[in-house]
Amino acid sequence: MTRSTVVADAGAYVTGGAFLNEMRERLAIPSESPREDSAPDHLRYLNEQMRPMLEGMGFTCRILPNPKLERVPVMFAERIEDSSQPTILTYGHGDVLWGMAGDWKEDRSPWEATLADERIYGRGAVDNKGQHTINLAALRLVLEARGRLGFNVKVLIEMGEESGSPGLAEIAQDHKDLLAADVLIASDGPRVSTHVPTVFLGARGGHGFHLICELRDGAYHSGNWGGLLPNAGIRLAHALATITDAKGRINIREWTPGAIPANVHAALKNIEMEVGPDDPETDPSWGEPNLTGPEQVYGWCNFEVLAYHCGRPEAPVNAIPGSAKATCQLRYVVGVDRERILPALREHLDANGFQDIRIQPMDRGFFRATRTDPDNAWTRLVVASIKRTTGKEPAVQPNFGGSLPNEVFAETLGMPTIWIPHSHPSCSQHAPDEHMMVSVAKEAAEMMAGLFWDIGEGKLRP
Known part of the structure; x- marks a missing residue:
């Protein structure tokens, strides 16, 4: 043979x-x-x-x-x-x-x-x-x-x-x-x-966690209490909005490698990503500025909100929600200190006035x-x-x-x-x-x- x-x-x-x-x-x-x-x-x-x-x-x-x-x-x-x-x-x-x-x-x-x-x-x-x-x-x-x-x-x-x-x-x-x-x-x-x-x-590593805003038990009528009670959904939405800009660029710099190493950059220059007929249209302005598609996906980090729950989405009522929860994920590359991911987030939220947002780590599902x-x-x-x-x-x-x-x-x-x-x-x-x-x-x-x-x-x- x-x-x-x-x-x-x-x-x-x-x-x-x-x-x-x-x-x-x-x-x-x-x-x-x-x-x-x-x-x-x-x-x-x-x-x-x-x-x-x-x-x-x-x-x-x-x-x-x-x-x-x-x-x-x-x-x-x-x-x-x-x-x-x-x-x-x-x-x-x-x-x-x-x-x-x-x-x-x-x-x-x-x-x-x-x-x-x-x-x-x-x-x-x-x-x-x-x-x-x-x-x-x-x-x-x-x-x-x-x-x-x-x-x-x-x-x-x-x-x-x-x-x-x-x-x-x-x-x-x-x-x-x-x-x-x-x-x-x-x-x-x-x-x-x-x-x-x-x-x-x-x-890339994957690190999942929940962000939770718990202001009070239950919900209160928006006509009687609107303008008096903070809305947990709004608070959490604004907290999330500080983590990236409107185009997805990560604002917590400890969540990025700072720069793509030269040998990694050289390898990624030779890669062209395939887009199939059924694939969604990508936005070249999304994510870290001035990076190509391969550099974004293989050389950088991205933060995602995977799910968001506030009030009763299946049957909304005229009430101010007392709690809201977002399930989140950071995809990260070598150069990011995994042990600093959640502490850096805590410091970032506190510095932006969101001490009321609680971070809840996921039980499992982490990869380095x-x-x-x-x-x-x-x-x-x-x-x-x-x-x-x-x-x-x-x-x-x-x-x-x-x-x-x-x-x-x-x-x-x-x-x-x-x-x-x-x-x-x-x-x-x-x-x-x-x-x-x-x-x-x-x-x-x-x-x-x-x-x-x-x-x-x-x-x-x-």
């Missing part, structure tokens, strides 16, 4: 229907991690889908209990061929967000893998069942071709990423030796565009910002391999715009992190009609098979 044969077999795995068949079984499991009774579905995914496939490839598998949220366990698997060879850790998550049944076009079910218009629809098609399915299939194809991989592999499949990966950091801390590897190579998130293979080396140095041997090998397989120069992002538990691998386990996404910007991730494009899946399988073949040739030592 040759490299070109394995790459061709990987493409045929997608176009010949084997990938779709595997996805039918995996998407049928409604593994929604926010659902309180989801534990049986998580165990079904790990024991009925992951375990047989991995054990068939010579991996030993075990379930690692979650110390923080029992219903979202983690599966660890390993295949050690030679301790003198490099060890790769790969990761995926088998949990999904809510299926949103009834909201999908053409009455599609989120729990059925449906092929239509060269797209595979279903909850988890790209986030993340489809992506780690492709990577594990590529490993299987290389193993079948060579009879060995030529390197060691450890696999971590968690079931709580969509709930903020509770317990994953503790599991990594408690099992550092078990999870030790030379590099993380995994897949999640979207490419920069449909036709451009992408490598990203970290993720991380970046791996773009100039390292593993990145160079991955980029060269992808170019060899596809004939395309991949986009290299210092980090991508979303959040992942990358700090677990980059900081707790202390390894370089390389992500190769198999999705595209308009995949409807987290929304109805989530889908993976067959053309992207085919190229992804070919890239990963070529990459694992190249690593097995021994070009990098541990």
Whole structure:
């Protein structure tokens, strides 16, 4: 067997229907991690889908209990061929967000893998069942071709990423030796565009919190009390308006990196963001002034109000509300001190006269910002391999715009992190009609098979 044969077999795995068949079984499991009774579905995914496939490839598998949220366990698997060879850790998550049944076009079910218009629809098609399915299939194809991989592999499949990966950091801390590897190579998130293979080396952080204005219990008639009682909704709206200007530029400078580092800026200059026909129209004047789209999304920070509740929106009455609540989020990059996010907000609100606005941290759902140095041997090998397989120069992002538990691998386990996404910007991730494009899946399988073949040739030592 040759490299070109394995790459061709990987493409045929997608176009010949084997990938779709595997996805039918995996998407049928409604593994929604926010659902309180989801534990049986998580165990079904790990024991009925992951375990047989991995054990068939010579991996030993075990379930690692979650110390923080029992219903979202983690599966660890390993295949050690030679301790003198490099060890790769790969990761995926088998949990999904809510299926949103009834909201999908053409009455599609989120729990059925449906092929239509060269797209595979279903909850988890790209986030993340489809992506780690492709990577594990590529490993299987290389193993079948060579009879060995030529390197060691450890696999971590968690079931709580969509709930903020509770317990994953503790599991990594408690099992550092078990999870030790030379590099993380995994897949999640979207490419920069449909036709451009992408490598990203970290993720923006995500920090969520509530802002609450509680002035009094109950509501009072606006005719009798209007002009006498402060309105909690108005107070909170004005407090929010101090955090950014009218165009979304963040006014709390500790919430920004101050400047984009030169090497990050250089990498982002080569990236063009794809806008699909169904995507919303962007506003170039929104956010930090004088930054391009890639610089805004990958190199800077953004503050969002995710929800706002005041009074009774479903049935408004003529009464002055005594309380209001906003659910907020800061997406931030390396260079922002996570421990200062909420203290800086408190100082900002107090300085602007909003001592009555209370900050309530979220219980979970936090990810730290991380970046791996773009100039390292593993990145160079991955980029060269992808170019060899596809004939395309991949986009290299210092980090991508979303959040992942990358700090677990980059900081707790202390390894370089390389992500190769198999999705595209308009995949409807987290929304109805989530889908993976067959053309992207085919190229992804070919890239990963070529990459694992190249690593097995021994070009990098541990």
